[in-house]
Each structure stands twice: as structure tokens, then as C-alpha cells.
Amino acid sequence: MDLNQKIGVLLVNVGTPDAPETSAVRRYLKEFLSDPRVIDIPAFARFLLLRLIILPFRSSKSAHAYKTVWLPEGSPLMIHSQSLGKNVSEILGDHYFIEVCMRYQNPSLETAIKNLIAKGVNKIVVFPLFPQYSSAATGTVFEKVGEIANKMWNVPPLVYVPSFYNHPGFIESFSQVATPLLNEFQPDFVLFSYHGLPERHVKKSDQSHGKYCLADIKCCDKIVHANSYCYRAQCYATTKAIVKSLGLSKEGYTTSFQSRLGKSPWIKPYTDLVLPELAQKGVKRIAVMCPAFVADCLETLEEIKIRAKEQWLSLGGEDLTLVPSLNSHPYWSDVVAKMIQSAAR
């Protein structure tokens, strides 16, 4: 590598509140859900929905949920992301400058980019920590970086890391984290539960202009040009690759989608409706993997580890365990470092 090269890296996650308090959660939700890539309805309707329904009712409910998973050092999403950043920085050494930042709230993308410029980097690698592409996550990070760059006079070369839903290192990382836990827990079923997305978003990502995505029950079975940006299709591809790596049987797993918001249809099947079906079929011990998240967060620790487990036990299930996310696992830290090196080349 050229010894004069100084590579800046933005490891970007979605964002989290500064504290598990109603006021901080309200600020977070306001910024997050005001993004037209997240709530993609006309601006005035979004404003009314946010001010009259979501913020008044959800802020305190979510603050309560955050309190149940908050760590002494802070939000799990933040702590795990920072810990990954530290590992990656140690692996990559002196020529790389890593900034862990968030699309919403703190540390902001603006601050992180300013820090990298102050360090004199001559290239910036933008790495959204979302395995599957969605306009609401990856797309908005790319857009925000572009918006910040548009205001700069000296714009360094920017390199964007695309979604990595089937990257062999990502798949192997999940496999390495899951294997010891599955051996110990001995589940009779594995559920792959991904963050959900409104169906509308998936239809908008259809590259054949509405003719392919969700037009047929099999539309997500394989990746073709029309669905190459389809979040749901990429989730199914991730499941398929992890299943192959773990050697699970066809009858031993399924895929579902969690974390719905609002009344419009979200991508199916829904996790909270799949659990009763599995209980009815006689499944007793279930392990849940959440490969839309590379760091444990509210959606894995509260929605699955606490709430889905309560639901499972109330359905007569024997036990439910959450397979932890990749967090700052050494194998995953190495994979991220290698992905950065190949993007920076």
C-alpha cells in the first residue's frame, strides 16, 4: 500500500437514542421517521402522522422498551458498533481512520466526515452496516453522504460498500456465532427473523417497474435483475446461504419479518404470526437468528429475546433463544477489515 495513503472509513448504523428516556427517544424517532425514505408518503401526511400519532404514543412506549435492554455503557447498538470499530481499527493499523457513526442522532455522519477530513484522509470508504439493501437503510446513508459531500469544496474520493447479503465472510461469521449456541441449545427449529419493510418499498425497488416484485409468490426465491435491490429477496438469499453453511434440513427452518409500524401491509410472513403456526405444528425449542442486524439492538434484544420469548412460552413452547448478532466477534471484525481493504483498493 502507498505509505502516503490515509483511508477514512465510515462504519454507519441506523441510529439510536442518546438515552432511554421519552424526550431522547422522541428526538430520535422524529429525525428517523421524518426521512422520506423511511416513511415514504407525502410530506404533509407524514408530518401529521408523526406529530399526531407516532410521536405522542410511541416515544414513551419505546423508551420503556429501551430501558429493558440499555447497558451501563449505553445503547447496545452503539456499544457493539463502537467495539467493532475498535477491533477493525486495530486490525487495519495506522493508514486507516475508522469513524463509527449513525444515520440518525449521534455521532452524526457530518461529525464523522469532519473528523476524517481533519485527519487528512485522501479517500473515504462508506460502509453501511446493513447486509440487505433497502432504500430506508442503505439508500438513505448513501443519500446523506452525498448531501454532505455536495456542501464541501474539496470532496475526497468516496467509495461505497454495497449490501453484502451473500458475502461468504458475512455468512461464515453468522455460522461461527450460531454453531456453538445451536449445539448447546439443541433447537428443533430455527427461525430467521428479519426487520420488516412496507410492501410498498419492495415494489418501488422493482427494476422491472412493478411487474416482478410481489407479483408472484415465488418472486423472492432467487436473485434476478428485476429484484436485485429487493430487500425481501436479499433476506431469503441470506437465509439460504446460512442454512447451507449450518447444514440445516429443509423442514428445520423458515424466514419471517418483524418490527412492523403502522397499518399498511409489510412484507410477509410476520414473525409474531409465524410463532403460533410453529407452536401448532408441535415445535417446542426454537432458536431465532436475526441476520438483518450485524449488532444486537432493541429489535433483537427486546422484540425477540424478551417479547417473542414471552409469546412463545404463552403458546406452550418450551424455550426460545436468540442467537446473538455478530457484534464485535473476532471473525466478523476480520471480515469487515478485509471488506474495507478491498473497497479501498
Ligand SMILES: C=CC1=C(C)c2cc3[nH]c(cc4nc(cc5[nH]c(cc1n2)c(C)c5CCC(=O)O)C(CCC(=O)O)=C4C)c(C)c3C=C
Ligand atoms: C436492517 C435495517 C433496517 C431497516 C431496513 C429498517 C427499516 C425501518 N425501520 C422503521 C422503524 C423503526 N425501526 C426502529 C429501530 C431499528 N431499526 C433498525 C434497522 C432497520 N430499520 C435498527 C438496527 C433499529 C434498532 C435501533 C436501536 O436503537 O437499537 C425503530 C425504533 C424503535 C421502536 O420504536 O420500535 C423504529 C420506529 C421503519 C418505519 C422502517 C422502514 C420503512
Ligand SMILES: [Fe+2]
Ligand atoms: Fe427500523
Ligand SMILES: [Fe+2]
Ligand atoms: Fe420478491
